[in-house]
Amino acid sequence: MAGEIPDLQAQERTGTGKGAARQARRAGMVPGIVFGGDVDPLPINIPFNVLLKRLKKGRFKSTLFNLQVEGQDDVRVICRDVQRDVVKDLPTHVDFMRLRRTTKINLFIPVEFINLEDCPAIRKGGVMAVVRNEVEMIVTAGEIPDHLTVDMGKVENVGDTVTISDVDLPEGSKLVISDRDFVICNVSAPSALKSSGDDEDEEDAVEATEEGEGEEA
Structure with a gap:
């Protein structure tokens, strides 16, 4: 059965569009979206430092998370995309997909x-x-x-x-x-x-060479 699935905390984001996303980034959050599972997409914000730490650990796109959003049921998700700043290479947006048990x-x-x-x-x-x-x-x-x-x-x-x-x-x-x-x-x-074996092989090779030279003399 499943091992321990790491929790990932997020907040529901009020408002959508570029204005709301910019406001979230100014507040030290990374905007994101949770989609799939035959329910409406859920806009979220994730603390920048939390997301960056997860990204630096590696395997972010192949890790199953238990997403926790206040006021919502916990849901298993997997990352489908992380958008980054083209200059600083820092996360600016993240997409998660809800998973069914049969996925x-x-x-x-x-x-x-x-x-x-x-x-x-x-x-x-x-x-x-x-x-x-x-x-x-x-x-x-x-x-x-x-x-x-x-x-x-x-x-x-x-x-x-x-x-x-x-x-x-x-x-x-x-x-x-x-x-x-x-x-x-x-x-x-x-x-x-x-190393000992290599040394012995080298000594044997030297002795064989010396013996051969002696016979020729």
């Missing part, structure tokens, strides 16, 4: 790694490197998974990789990138061990 949307789902302490490859001295800690998926708004689970207890050997085909996907969801088996994580030898 299909693209979201980044976090990856959770379990059984690290029981991972045979790590017990053998391997070091896990995470390549993707989230995966973009097409999910149903009413059935958003908390996370994807990677069971590291099944990774046997140093040098093994875990790809997306090794992960059980939640029912009703599918990958946005479905044409390749991309890597989620791998378990490699410690860097110190690698």
Whole structure:
């Protein structure tokens, strides 16, 4: 079922048009609109600092929000557009779309790694490197998974990789990138061990060269 959906507070905006929008910006707000869901569009204002902070976190257009507007029922929304000042690149207007529970949307789902302490490859001295800690998926708004689970207890050997085909996907969801088996994580030898191995290979190569020169002499 759905994980924790972040709240986003807004105010209902009185008045529409450029005049009301300019007044909102002077008051430190960013005007916006909420549409869809077979109800009338709702003009809103969002505090500039709140919106800017959310934008800087990234993934704004692929994050599902629980929009809270005083006097209105909470509603799940996803951003459809952010208009920005052409010079300052700061948000000047934002559009949100209401979602039905059956709506299909693209979201980044976090990856959770379990059984690290029981991972045979790590017990053998391997070091896990995470390549993707989230995966973009097409999910149903009413059935958003908390996370994807990677069971590291099944990774046997140093040098093994875990790809997306090794992960059980939640029912009703599918990958946005479905044409390749991309890597989620791998378990490699410690860097110190690698360096030691490289040094030994180099020494062997030098000794072989010296022996060859001696034979020619």
